[in-house]
Amino acid sequence: MRVKCVICDTINQLIDDSPQAKKLRNRPIHTYMCDPCHERIEQRTNARLATGHFGFYKSSRKIEEEF
Numbered sequence: 001m002r003v004k005c006v007i008c009d010t011i012n013q014l015i016d017d018s019p020q021a022k023k024l025r026n027r028p029i030h031t032y033m034c035d036p037c038h039e040r041i042e043q044r045t046n047a048r049l050a051t052g053h054f055g056f057y058k059s060s061r062k063i064e065e066e067f
């Protein structure tokens with residue numbers, strides 16, 4: 001199946017039987033992120049988590065809005 005990264009608009013081809021493809025089929029297509037973007041978001045999230053408890057809830061909401 002063809003999927004489009006929501007962040008950088010890269011079109012990727014997923015193997016239909018792969019776990020990722022199955023997961024995406026059960027969710028809206030716009031939740032797909034390519035690997036480089038996924039890593040970038042993950043690093044940013046971890047960096048924010050590392051800053052401590054203060055503003056944690058607020059930060060996670062902000063990340064969700066960016067999606």
Ligand SMILES: [Zn+2]
Binds near residue numbers: 005008035036038
């Ligand atoms: Zn991307």
